[in-house]
Structures are given as C-alpha cells and as structure tokens.
Amino acid sequence: MDTAKMTPAALRLLMRKGELARPTAGMAEGFVQANLAIVPKALAYDFLLFAQRNPKPCPVLDVTDLGSAEPKLMAPGADLRYDAPKYRIYKAGELVDEVVNLERYWRDDLIAFLLGCSFTFETALLKAGVPVRHIEAGCNVPMYITSVACRPAGQFHGNMVVSMRPVPHDKVVRAVQVTSRFPAVHGAPVHIGDPAAIGIRDLDRPEFGDPVAIKPGEVPVFWACGVTPQAVAMTTKPEIMITHAPGHMFLCDIRDEDLASF
Numbered sequence: 001m002d003t004a005k006m007t008p009a010a011l012r013l014l015m016r017k018g019e020l021a022r023p024t025a026g027m028a029e030g031f032v033q034a035n036l037a038i039v040p041k042a043l044a045y046d047f048l049l050f051a052q053r054n055p056k057p058c059p060v061l062d063v064t065d066l067g068s069a070e071p072k073l074m075a076p077g078a079d080l081r082y083d084a085p086k087y088r089i090y091k092a093g094e095l096v097d098e099v100v101n102l103e104r105y106w107r108d109d110l111i112a113f114l115l116g117c118s119f120t121f122e123t124a125l126l127k128a129g130v131p132v133r134h135i136e137a138g139c140n141v142p143m144y145i146t147s148v149a150c151r152p153a154g155q156f157h158g159n160m161v162v163s164m165r166p167v168p169h170d171k172v173v174r175a176v177q178v179t180s181r182f183p184a185v186h187g188a189p190v191h192i193g194d195p196a197a198i199g200i201r202d203l204d205r206p207e208f209g210d211p212v213a214i215k216p217g218e219v220p221v222f223w224a225c226g227v228t229p230q231a232v233a234m235t236t237k238p239e240i241m242i243t244h245a246p247g248h249m250f251l252c253d254i255r256d257e258d259l260a261s262f
Contacts, residue, residue, distance in 0.1 A: 002029040008075065012083040018100045021085045023140040023209075023247035025132070032185065032256055033249040034061055034074060034114040035226030038102075038130035038242035041066055044111040046154025050232070051113065053151040057160050057228035059116035059184050061252070064083050067108040074252040080112050086245035088230065093237030098245055105242060115226040116185035117249050118163055120256045121178065125165075130175045132158060133166050133212040140247035141165070142206035144222075146232050147199025148190070158235035159227040162190060162204065166218040175221060184259040191222040198222065207231075208246035 003011060008028045014020035024033055039047050051058035062073040069080040081102040089105055094244075099105070100124040119141075122132050134141045141163045148160040167175045172192060180188040191198050203220060204211045208227050214220060233241040244250060 004029040008253050011251050012075070012078055014080040015085045018077070021100050021248070024085060024249045024251060025122065025141060025247065026135045027122050028251045030255055030257075032061070032252040032259060033119040033255045034076065034115040034118050035137060035229070036087075036112065036114060036242075036244040036250050037229040038080070038112045039238065040107070040111050040240065041109045041111055043155060043238055048155055050150070050153035050156040051115065053153050054160075054228070056186060056190060056224035057150065057226060059186065060113060061184065062114040064112040066111055068218065069106065069112065071112070071114055071250070071252070074114055075250075076253070076256055077132035080250065081106050081171055084244050084250045085246040088243045088245050090233040090238075090241045090243070091231065092239065101126050102242060110242070111179045114252070115229070115251060116259075117226050118179075118186045118223045119249055120185040120259065121182045123256060124178050127173060128130050128174055128178045130167060130171050130178065134210065135217055137212055139212065140209035142203070142211050143208035143225050143246055144195070144200045145207045150228065150232070155236050155238060156232050158228070160190070161208070161228040161231050162198070162222040163209075163225040164220050164222050166212065166214040167221045168218050170221055172205065172221060180221065181260045181262055182256070183261055186224045186226070189221050193219055195220055195222075206258070
C-alpha cells in the first residue's frame with residue numbers, strides 16, 4: 001500500500017476503521033497535515049488566544065463549531081472523533097489514555113482546533129533535494145521540549161516544542177527558503193545548530209517521537225511544532241485536553257501549495 005499516493009479521504013477511511021494507526025509522515029503527498037487539540041468550551045477562548053499569541057508553534061487552520069467533530073474548512077464531511085490514526089487524552093496534565101477513536105471521550109461541550117503541521121512542507125523539501133531523515137528511516141520525527149517560553153494566555157502557558165530534521169550543511173539555506181513559504185504550517189526554522197542553546201540536552205532522547213541519525217556534514221535544524229499544546233497541557237493541567245498522538249496527524253483535503261505564501 002503506497003500511502004504517499006493515496007488521497008487524504010481514502011487514508012482517513014482506513015484510520016476510521018482502525019486499520020492505519022501509525023505516523024503519517026510521507027502520507028498523502030502534496031496535502032496538508034494538521035495537529036489536533038480539543039478542549040471544553042470553558043477553555044476554548046483562552047486556547048484560541050494562546051494560539052494567536054504563539055503562531056509559530058500553534059498556527060490555527062480550522063476551528064469546529066461547539067460539539068461538532070467536523071472540520072468544515074480543511075476537510076468537510078470528515079469526523080475528528082475517528083479520522084486521525086491515534087489520539088491522546090490528557091486529564092489534569094496527565095496522559096491517561098491513547099486510543100484510535102474518541103467514542104469514549106467525546107462531549108457536547110468540546111471545541112476542536114486544527115493547527116498547522118510541518119509534515120505539510122516535507123514534500124516541498126524533498127522536491128528541493130533536502131533529505132527528510134525520519135521518512136528515510138520509516139520512523140516518527142523527533143520532537144523536543146525546549147527552554148523557549150511561549151507567551152501565556154489565560155490558563156495556558158509553557159514551553160515550545162520543536163521538531164528536528166538533520167540537513168546537510170550545503171542545503172540549510174535551501175531548507176530555510178523552502179519552509180519559509182509555508183507560514184501556516186510553522187514556516188522557517190526557529191533554530192539551527194547547537195541544541196543546548198534552546199535547552200535540548202540530548203538529541204538521542206526526544207520527549208516525543210523517535211531519535212534519528214545525524215550524519216557527518218549535517219546540521220540539526222529545528223522547527224516549531226504543533227505538539228506544543230501537549231507540553232502546555234502537562235504544565236497547566238487543564239481538566240481535559242484531547243490531542244493527536246505525536247506524529248499521527250489529521251490529513252486534510254487542502255493541498256500544501258494552497259497554503260504557500262509565495
């Protein structure tokens with residue numbers, strides 16, 4: 001099954017059946033992928049304000065109506081309760097469950113946010129000759145909680161999460177140019193080089209995802225990551241926050257080039 005060539009709708013159907021519960025990097029080539037954060041109505045304004053104040057890690061693509069699981073802008077007719085490969089349930093800051101659908105947890109007072117995901121610009125990176133190591137290795141992208149504080153909003157505060165891709169020295173500028181075209185899915189890197197400068201102690205021990213090899217002549221390049229709300233949930237301990245499992249993204253019907261700024 002060549003998931004790179006399949007449509008988002010076809011892949012979502014497999015996810016809805018519980019037949020495709022794995023990281024989505026490289027799937028539905030050319031289409032937008034999105035992070036997911038779901039909170040009760042009582043917290044939704046604060047979360048929206050948090051995302052607005054932190055557009056690099058939390059660029060908002062879509063917001064559902066109260067109690068609705070349909071992302072009307074990014075995938076009309078889809079159902080966020082079933083159509084991502086895997087979900088996480090945080091209660092009072094603790095990860096209490098990881099599930100393939102939200103039947104047990106969905107409530108009428110929930111509002112869902114789709115946030116931009118850097119998997120979206122990986123097709124453009126590959127076309128530009130920039131390697132994407134986690135796709136090569138068939139694993140999840142490594143993600144790290146940094147020492148970079150997000151701007152707080154209401155109840156929500158915490159540090160930024162970043163994803164990392166090793167890039168050859170001579171392709172770093174090209175990687176910056178390519179990803180700068182996609183501000184709605186994190187855009188240009190937030191850091192290049194020394195991981196300690198942003199509080200990362202060990203690249204071989206990501207908080208989320210899998211470690212990847214950095215080959216001689218490569219530089220670690222870091223992009224803001226939509227897993228940031230999960231780190232924020234662990235810090236601020238809301239009553240409940242539902243998210244995608246890191247790397248297990250929601251596949252949208254919008255093409256990546258539709259989000260390019262130039």
